[in-house]
Amino acid sequence: MPQSQSPSLQAWLDRTETLTDDITAFPLRALAATLDREAPGDAVPPLWHWLYFLPVAPLAQVGPDGHPKRGGFLPPVELPRRMWAGGRLTFHAPLRSGNEATRTSTIANIEDKTGRSGRLVFVTVQHRYESGGVLCIEEEHDIVYRDAPQPGESAAKPVAAPAGETWSRTLTADAVMLFRYSALTFNGHRIHYDFPYVTQEEGYPGLIVHGPLIATLLVDLVHRERPDATVATFAFRAVRPTFAGNAFTLCGKPSDDGRSIELWAKDHDGYLTMQATATLA
Numbered sequence: 001m002p003q004s005q006s007p008s009l010q011a012w013l014d015r016t017e018t019l020t021d022d023i024t025a026f027p028l029r030a031l032a033a034t035l036d037r038e039a040p041g042d043a044v045p046p047l048w049h050w051l052y053f054l055p056v057a058p059l060a061q062v063g064p065d066g067h068p069k070r071g072g073f074l075p076p077v078e079l080p081r082r083m084w085a086g087g088r089l090t091f092h093a094p095l096r097s098g099n100e101a102t103r104t105s106t107i108a109n110i111e112d113k114t115g116r117s118g119r120l121v122f123v124t125v126q127h128r129y130e131s132g133g134v135l136c137i138e139e140e141h142d143i144v145y146r147d148a149p150q151p152g153e154s155a156a157k158p159v160a161a162p163a164g165e166t167w168s169r170t171l172t173a174d175a176v177m178l179f180r181y182s183a184l185t186f187n188g189h190r191i192h193y194d195f196p197y198v199t200q201e202e203g204y205p206g207l208i209v210h211g212p213l214i215a216t217l218l219v220d221l222v223h224r225e226r227p228d229a230t231v232a233t234f235a236f237r238a239v240r241p242t243f244a245g246n247a248f249t250l251c252g253k254p255s256d257d258g259r260s261i262e263l264w265a266k267d268h269d270g271y272l273t274m275q276a277t278a279t280l281a
Contacts, residue, residue: 118147149203161266
């Protein structure tokens with residue numbers, strides 16, 4: 001059952017911040033090289049906007065997990081484990097390299113719950129990206145904070161991935177790919193590159209592949225199969241961690257009319273790790 005929100009977290013609701021950034025070309029070329037695909041033109045592909053508007057915290061303000069210390073724009077949730085749980089995006093117009101853009105962010109919702117594995121706090125942030133007075137992207141970003149693992153705690157029961165995919169691509173995310181994506185997104189979260197930390201402090205069996213990277217690869221699968229299509233909306237939900245060094249598979253199944261696409265990722269054991277849906281313009 002949901003717990004009442006503490007006043008300290010409640011005070012963060014409706015908090016806003018606006019950031020301005022230059023949409024430069026190098027991050028686009030670098031991510032293209034990381035994904036083994038051709039570099040895009042000046043239009044930023046869907047989800048590649050995550051290369052911009054990055055939080056830059058001095059090292060003195062970085063917490064033990066590699067993230068900026070709690071507080072600031074995001075609420076000061078005390079739970080030690082933080083993950084990107086999912087999101088929903090609408091693409092109205094592309095951001096373009098060479099232009100300036102702004103992102104206005106609002107804390108839209110905070111939910112404090114108790115689940116099977118302990119306390120969970122979900123924070124939803126709404127983002128609006130604009131350039132030249134034009135609304136380009138609307139996004140809802142879900143973050144989940146979790147308790148530290150308890151001794152003897154069993155992992156959640158995995159769910160088998162769907163069958164019947166029309167498209168598939170299998171690859172392995174190694175430590176180099178994770179390092180590159182962390183660097184390109186200025187993501188210091190140690191679960192993606194620090195093996196002793198992720199195994200000893202957070203209780204995972206290995207380095208964790210970034211959820212946003214898997215989401216980006218799912219949209220990249222659409223690009224590879226439908227290179228001339230325009231993605232209008234994308235929604236995704238992380239289901240289970242994917243660990244570096246093991247092969248995982250990206251899957252897609254277009255609807256009969258081709259306008260919507262079911263997407264999912266599964267690990268080397270066939271378990272579902274991410275669910276997503278894309279619609280085409």
